[in-house]
Amino acid sequence: MKSETPDPTHLQKLLTRCQQQEPKALKVLYKATSSHLFAVLLRILRNESHAEDCLQQVYLKIWNSAGQYNPEIARPMTWMNTIARNQALDWLRRHKNDQFNDSDEVLVQQADHASQTDHLAQQWQDSGHVHRCLKELKEAQRQCIELAYFEGYSHQELSERLDQPLGTVKTWIRRGLERLKTCLSPIM
Amino acid sequence: MSEPNHVTEPYDLTSPEQRHLAAGEYVLNTLSTREKASFEALLAFSPDLQADVQQWREDLQILDTSLDPVQPPARLWKKIEQQIEPARSGFSLKFWQLSAMVSFSFALALATVLLFKPPMINADTADHLYVVNSPEKNPAWLVNASMDRSHLMVQTVKPASIPDGKVCKLWLKVGDQYAMVGTLPHSGLIKLDVPQWMQTQLVNAQIIVSVDPMNSDNNPDEMGPVVDKGGFMPLQGSLRRF
Numbered sequence: 338m339k340s341e342t343p344d345p346t347h348l349q350k351l352l353t354r355c356q357q358q359e360p361k362a363l364k365v366l367y368k369a370t371s372s373h374l375f376a377v378l379l380r381i382l383r384n385e386s387h388a389e390d391c392l393q394q395v396y397l398k399i400w401n402s403a404g405q406y407n408p409e410i411a412r413p414m415t416w417m418n419t420i421a422r423n424q425a426l427d428w429l430r431r432h433k434n435d436q437f438n439d440s441d442e443v444l445v446q447q448a449d450h451a452s453q454t455d456h457l458a459q460q461w462q463d464s465g466h467v468h469r470c471l472k473e474l475k476e477a478q479r480q481c482i483e484l485a486y487f488e489g490y491s492h493q494e495l496s497e498r499l500d501q502p503l504g505t506v507k508t509w510i511r512r513g514l515e516r517l518k519t520c521l522s523p524i525m
Numbered sequence: 526m527s528e529p530n531h532v533t534e535p536y537d538l539t540s541p542e543q544r545h546l547a548a549g550e551y552v553l554n555t556l557s558t559r560e561k562a563s564f565e566a567l568l569a570f571s572p573d574l575q576a577d578v579q580q581w582r583e584d585l586q587i588l589d590t591s592l593d594p595v596q597p598p599a600r601l602w603k604k605i606e607q608q609i610e611p612a613r614s615g616f617s618l619k620f621w622q623l624s625a626m627v628s629f630s631f632a633l634a635l636a637t638v639l640l641f642k643p644p645m646i647n648a649d650t651a652d653h654l655y656v657v658n659s660p661e662k663n664p665a666w667l668v669n670a671s672m673d674r675s676h677l678m679v680q681t682v683k684p685a686s687i688p689d690g691k692v693c694k695l696w697l698k699v700g701d702q703y704a705m706v707g708t709l710p711h712s713g714l715i716k717l718d719v720p721q722w723m724q725t726q727l728v729n730a731q732i733i734v735s736v737d738p739m740n741s742d743n744n745p746d747e748m749g750p751v752v753d754k755g756g757f758m759p760l761q762g763s764l765r766r767f
Contacts, residue, residue, distance in 0.1 A: 360610050367602055372594035379595055389601055396605050410575075415582050418589045426554070470587075485553040486588050492555055514549040521584050 343369045348413035355403035363400050370414065371396070374421040381425035381487050391428050395421045426489040470520035478513030481506060535560050538567055548577040552585055653728045653757035657693075657709065659685035660752065666709050668695065668732060670757055674724040677717045681710050685752070687736065693752070696733040696745065699726040703745035709734065728757050 348369065354362030374395060378388040398420050406416050474482070480499070484490040490498060495506040535557065536547040547564050550556050556564060568574050653670035667680040679695070687693060693709040695717065707717035719727055737749035 360606065363609060364602070364606070367605065371602075372596045373589070373592075375597040376592040376595045377589050380592055389597060392597055393601060393604055393608075397608055400609050410579055411582065414590075415579075415586050418586055419582060422589070482553065483588070485555045486585060489554060492557065495555075510550065510553070510555060511546050514546055514553075518549065518581075518584060521587065 343373070343414065345412050345414065348417075349406075349408050352399075352403045352406045352413055355400055356406075363396065366399070367396055370417060373414070374417060377418060377421050378425050381422065381489075382428065387428065387432075388425075391425050392421075395424050398424065422486075429489055470517060473516045473520045474513050475509070478509045478516065481509045482513045482517070485510065536564070538563060544574065545577055548574060549581045549585075551578055552581040653759055655732045655755060655757050657695075657732075657734050657753050659683065661685075668757075670719075670727055674719060674727040676719055677706060678714060679707075679709060679717060680714045681712050684709065684711055690739055691736050691749075692739050694735045694737050694743070694749075696735065696748070697723055697727070697730040698733060698745075699723055699730045703733075703748075705743035705745070728759070731756055 348366065351362045351366040351369070355366065371392065375388060375392050378391045378395070379385065382388045382391060395417075399417060402420070406413070411419070477499075481490075481495055484495060484498065492503055492506055492510075495501075495510075496503045499506065536543045536550075538544050538547060544567075547556065547560065551561065551564050551568075568578065652672050655668040655670075656664050657666040657668060659665040664682045665685045666682060669678045669680070671678065677695075685693070695706050695709055697704045697706055697719070702723070704720045704723055706719060707715070723730060732753075732755055733748075733751055734753040735749045735751050741747070741749070
């Protein structure tokens with residue numbers, strides 16, 4: 338289930354050509370990476386139409402910011418994933434009030450959440466070493482990290498969402514990060 | 526689910542261990558406003574911390590790469606393309622206009638040569654021109670109207686490829702009336718007679734090029750696919766004076 342990451346060297350060359358404003362380079366880059374970034378945006382926004390709008394903005398940002406990409410600092414997919422995630426989380430923050438005004442949508446989203454979390458967990462469990470690392474995490478730790486990463490939850494929001502004391506949520510995240518890091522370090 | 530030693534204090538950024546975890550939470554974006562401000566102040570001056578943050582980005586990207594790719598709809602790329610290349614959003618029209626300009630310039634240049642080389646097309650005998658374009662929008666034939674309107678001179682430039690057993694028919698249309706004046710040549714220059722009833726209206730006639738079976742009837746109701754059509758363009762008088 339784990340997706341193949343596009344070749345970093347190839348992506349790096351495409352980003353260099355995007356910096357030189359070569360539209361064909363962005364097209365090739367889009368073909369190579371859009372399905373990955375779209376999956377991230379769908380996971381965060383949970384709405385196809387919003388994810389499409391967001392993806393459009395992401396590639397315009399990549400096009401306009403390609404000159405800022407530094408291969409010595411980040412791999413191309415990491416840089417693009419960061420842009421996509423930030424764009425989606427910004428979008429979520431901007432539309433938070435709208436979402437909470439739409440009670441039906443919120444109810445549907447909350448009802449869907451458990452199954453989506455299970456789905457993500459299943460995806461993780463289907464991928465080799467990630468599965469091993471995830472087994473290192475306790476359920477609460479994984480859930481907190483996932484909610485923070487994909488949905489931009491703050492400590493306070495996690496505390497309210499999970500109905501747990503703030504200190505407990507903070508601890509879950511710290512312990513989860515520690516365990517994840519320890520597990521991932523030998524294989525990254 | 527509870528853990529011992531619940532965290533209640535903010536990160537102590539003087540501790541390497543806590544700094545490292547704070548970097549992870551900075552990437553997760555779970556630091557409080559105050560913690561984030563302190564962290565970013567340190568981050569600005571610490572290459573080690575910058576590297577730490579980047580490593581966390583790489584590590585946590587495993588969450589992204591664990592997702593199954595989802596192909597976005599094809600229409601999305603077109604929207605992006607239009608925004609990065611606004612000049613190309615009217616590509617077809619501009620391309621066509623450019624093609625027409627190039628065709629006309631080429632035709633003028635060629636017509637000039639032809640006009641200087643009688644008897645192919647005499648400067649005193651041709652004053653209106655139509656360029657038949659190939660499907661690739663390249664000039665394929667030049668159609669010149671004689672000044673006495675009695676005939677057309679058709680010069681082959683680069684004829685379009687035509688399927689076996691087919692020909693390109695040249696039609697003239699005035700009002701509702703059609704006349705099939707001949708087939709376009711594979712090479713060289715040919716003269717096609719214009720029906721007498723059409724001669725006075727010739728320069729206003731619409732030119733139509735169709736692809737039809739060889740030896741087919743010249744019935745406009747049974748005309749094959751139209752591949753090009755348009756009207757004559759007047760050549761400048763200055764050209765004709767020489």
